[in-house]
Amino acid sequence: xxxxxxxxxxxxxxxxxxxxxxxxxxxxxxxxxxxxxxxxxxxxxxxxxxxxxxxxxxxxxxxxxxxxxxxxxxxxxxxxxxxxxxxxxxxxxxxxxxxxxxxxxxxxxxxxxxxxxxxxxxxxxxxxxxxxxxxxxxxx
Amino acid sequence: xxxxxxxxxxxxxxxxxxxxxxxxxxxxxxxxxxxxxxxxxxxxxxxxxxxxxxxxxxxxxxxxxxxxxxxxxxxxxxxxxxxxxxxxxxxxxxxxxxxxxxxxxxxxxxxxxxxxxxxxxxxxxxxxxxxxxxxxxxxx
DNA sequence: TATATACCCGACTAAAATAGTCAAGTTTTA
DNA sequence: TAAAACTTGACTATTTTAGTCGGGTATATA
Ligand code: FES
Ligand code: FES
Numbered sequence: 001x002x003x004x005x006x007x008x009x010x011x012x013x014x015x016x017x018x019x020x021x022x023x024x025x026x027x028x029x030x031x032x033x034x035x036x037x038x039x040x041x042x043x044x045x046x047x048x049x050x051x052x053x054x055x056x057x058x059x060x061x062x063x064x065x066x067x068x069x070x071x072x073x074x075x076x077x078x079x080x081x082x083x084x085x086x087x088x089x090x091x092x093x094x095x096x097x098x099x100x101x102x103x104x105x106x107x108x109x110x111x112x113x114x115x116x117x118x119x120x121x122x123x124x125x126x127x128x129x130x131x132x133x134x135x136x137x138x139x140x
Numbered sequence: 141x142x143x144x145x146x147x148x149x150x151x152x153x154x155x156x157x158x159x160x161x162x163x164x165x166x167x168x169x170x171x172x173x174x175x176x177x178x179x180x181x182x183x184x185x186x187x188x189x190x191x192x193x194x195x196x197x198x199x200x201x202x203x204x205x206x207x208x209x210x211x212x213x214x215x216x217x218x219x220x221x222x223x224x225x226x227x228x229x230x231x232x233x234x235x236x237x238x239x240x241x242x243x244x245x246x247x248x249x250x251x252x253x254x255x256x257x258x259x260x261x262x263x264x265x266x267x268x269x270x271x272x273x274x275x276x277x278x279x280x
Numbered sequence: 281t282a283t284a285t286a287c288c289c290g291a292c293t294a295a296a297a298t299a300g301t302c303a304a305g306t307t308t309t310a
Numbered sequence: 311t312a313a314a315a316c317t318t319g320a321c322t323a324t325t326t327t328a329g330t331c332g333g334g335t336a337t338a339t340a
Contacts, residue, residue, distance in 0.1 A: 027287090041328075043287075043289090059286065063285075089143040201315070
């Protein structure tokens with residue numbers, strides 16, 4: 001059960017922005033240098049964040065990205081959803097071929113996986129970006 | 141964030157056993173037919189379950205597998221661990237090259253992922269196989 | 281107004297993980 | 311002794327992941 005690097009880097013980069021933004025745009029170059037994430041990869045990630053209205057961009061010299069919401073308002077869940085990282089531990093859709101073994105009724109474990117998804121989702125729903133910043137051993 | 145099919149099938153197969161075992165061994169062939177899981181794949185899965193002492197085997201005609209513990213005692217977590225399905229959402233080990241960006245200090249998000257892992261683990265720890273059997277819409 | 285900086289965007293790819301299959305056994309009971 | 315059922319390691323096609331690449335566009339400032 002792993003989270004992909006895109007989601008992880010997205011959370012990392014946004015946390016970085018929350019720390020370093022003082023009402024000014026933060027460039028991906030700076031984030032890349034501070035957090036050791038490939039600039040090209042960050043661009044890909046921030047395109048999605050922008051499309052999903054997590055950040056807004058400022059082009060040109062001294063440009064960069066800014067958070068749309070405050071860290072206190074920004075749910076981690078919203079970040080993950082922006083990266084297509086749905087919490088769906090089992091790829092089961094009723095009525096589709098992807099349903100468990102292609103049968104029409106739900107299998108014996110179905111409800112359990114639903115419960116699991118809800119359990120994980122509620123974690124991401126309850127946590128805000130600001131919750132990460134309290135960390136005492138932060139590295140800049 | 142997906143769970144692999146091996147873990148899913150393992151839980152499914154063990155739930156099937158819990159339903160159909162009346163102190164007798166349940167053959168993989170029967171589980172395969174009832175649950176629609178490939179017999180060859182089940183064999184692979186049950187080898188691991190056996191090695192991890194989740195089930196015991198009875199060879200020969202009328203053989204099969206039996207649960208070592210009762211469904212009420214068997215934690216879902218134990219099943220997942222048997223399939224190498226560790227709940228480790230981020231592949232970060234301190235002091236290894238796999239640590240976040242190879243630096244020596246923990247990154248800003250590290251503690252958050254730790255919390256996440258604990259949150260998910262505690263779910264699997266608290267749930268027993270018997271918790272799945274209450275399902276009313278079971279398919280046999 | 282030139283130019284450097286920084287965002288924008290689709291396409292591409294190497295490597296790893298996944299989801300199985302296959303072959304060739306061994307053991308036990310009817 | 312034959313059939314049922316477990317045992318084991320190796321193999322493979324497909325999918326996913328984790329990026330890179332190339333060629334843009336917009337804008338501040340010198
Ligand atoms: S039918 Fe949904 S998980 Fe099996
Ligand atoms: S240092 Fe552990 S997740 Fe970054």
